[in-house]
Amino acid sequence: MATKYLDCRNCGDMQDFRPLTDEEKAAVRTIVEVRYVHDYWRCTAVGCLRFQRWYAKGDGASLPEEFRVPAPPDPQE
Template identity: 45%
Template sequence: MGLPKRRCPNCGDTEQHFRRLHDREQVFALSQATVRVHRADLHKFRRCTREGCVRVQSYFNWRLGFDLPEEFRAPARPPV
């Protein structure tokens, strides 16, 4: 089974793959003030896997989400 595809408002409202949150992302999500993520609901949140995207949102409601800070953005790959 592959990663789920969901609507991502940060990626031009296109369908993108989302994955479960890693440890650091979970810690940030629990401390996020704008979207109150309760520990019991943490398993419902996913992160967009598109390169450069920092969107985290509920698996069930794409409107319930937030952006991770810049330090979570993957560094750009050098040209080959």
Template identity: 50%
Template sequence: MTISRECPTCGSRQDFRKLNDAEKAAVRAEKGERHFVNNLWRCTAKGCLWYQPYLHTRGGDVLPEKFREDPPPEPGAD
């Protein structure tokens, strides 16, 4: 399931999906074991690491670099 939301790092409307178990564990490791992660959604744009709660960007952050799925191309690398 995906939802369409504004992504502050992409600067446009993107599809978001729920965090997977590894991503949830990374957020808990950074924010604390008691941090609620079941309502966090991740931007699915290539190279984006942004996640946020369902209805707003407040409470959002970026995942660790190891979760970058497809890094954006280097500028000028054609």
């Protein structure tokens, strides 16, 4: 899967972003109220919900909580 290295406002630094899944696209359509969402990308950092256009970091928001990816279990525990 292709990724882009972008500045994530939620994480506060550069992160890999990936294209949205179909479920994420449906959620983004309701948040930004536009039909065309194929140019939005999702931050891949664990726990981050940020989505934004790859060319405009200010044009984005956070997905609903149910889209949060939990951190993997700590192998030391």
